[in-house]
Amino acid sequence: MESFYTIQGEGFYQGKAAYFIRLGGCDVGCFWCDVKESWDASAHPLYTIEQITERAVQEVTAVTPDTFPVIAVVTGGEPLMHELYELTEALQTAGFATNIETSGSSPLSGYWDWICLSPKKFKAPLPEVAQAANELKVIIYNKHDLIWAEEQAKLVLPSCKLYLQPEWGKAAEVTPYIVDYIKTHPHWGLSLQIHKYINVP
Numbered sequence: 001m002e003s004f005y006t007i008q009g010e011g012f013y014q015g016k017a018a019y020f021i022r023l024g025g026c027d028v029g030c031f032w033c034d035v036k037e038s039w040d041a042s043a044h045p046l047y048t049i050e051q052i053t054e055r056a057v058q059e060v061t062a063v064t065p066d067t068f069p070v071i072a073v074v075t076g077g078e079p080l081m082h083e084l085y086e087l088t089e090a091l092q093t094a095g096f097a098t099n100i101e102t103s104g105s106s107p108l109s110g111y112w113d114w115i116c117l118s119p120k121k122f123k124a125p126l127p128e129v130a131q132a133a134n135e136l137k138v139i140i141y142n143k144h145d146l147i148w149a150e151e152q153a154k155l156v157l158p159s160c161k162l163y164l165q166p167e168w169g170k171a172a173e174v175t176p177y178i179v180d181y182i183k184t185h186p187h188w189g190l191s192l193q194i195h196k197y198i199n200v201p
């Protein structure tokens with residue numbers, strides 16, 4: 001659907017340079033999704049893996065010629081709706097570290113350096129993705145989502161980093177009680193969508 005070089009706005013790598021590759025298609029249907037235009041894969045042009053990878057290398061080396069490895073974040077849409085072994089192999093061969101943003105609702109494929117699982121009530125994550133997750137990032141839309149977040153945390157490994165992220169439209173309302181919750185449940189951390197505050201992609 002699109003690709004852009006920016007900083008990771010969310011989670012463990014928040015603030016780090018990252019090249020985003022957004023793949024079309026999602027069957028989860030979160031009502032608050034901030035990229036609904038990604039849902040219909042057929043609305044977006046097709047590119048070969050070679051075209052995607054070459055473009056990534058060109059756009060990154062244009063500004064950071066000597067600083068590989070840079071993180072490539074594969075997102076969507078729901079990227080796991082696609083079989084991702086070939087794409088991630090090409091990205092790693094080109095020198096990228098491969099990170100994914102996923103709801104975990106489709107089978108795991110691809111060679112990953114980092115898996116960020118953001119599970120959704122609307123289509124539950126598969127156990128194979130939860131067990132492979134390096135980071136769990138739960139979106140908080142209301143207070144009940146904090147209880148649901150704890151249930152999701154039981155599905156991941158003890159080493160998995162835990163983040164609560166306010167739903168963007170509700171951030172002003174929910175962030176104060178997320179902060180209170182983290183003070184009493186310090187195994188969680190706060191993830192803000194910092195790119196939206198500083199107006200970068």
Ligand SMILES: C[S@@+](CC[C@H](N)C(=O)[O-])C[C@H]1O[C@@H](n2cnc3c(N)ncnc32)[C@H](O)[C@@H]1O
Nearest residue numbers: 032033034076077078101102103118166167168
């Ligand atoms: C657009 S999704 C694409 C990847 C995948 N479908 C997923 O949901 O993880 C990328 C990240 O943005 C988060 N996100 C989407 N809409 C959001 C919103 N309105 N407020 C906060 N986070 C949001 C998702 O939970 C996910 O962590």
Ligand SMILES: Nc1nc2[nH]cc(C(=O)O)c2c(=O)[nH]1
Nearest residue numbers: 007008009010075101195201
């Ligand atoms: N800067 C920035 N950081 C992000 N982290 C996750 C994003 C996503 O949409 O997957 C995203 C995004 O769209 N932009």
Ligand code: SF4
Nearest residue numbers: 026028029030033077
């Ligand atoms: S799973 Fe991700 S892309 Fe799909 S609707 Fe939910 S937030 Fe949007």
Ligand SMILES: [Mg+2]
Nearest residue numbers: 034035075201
């Ligand atoms: Mg985004």
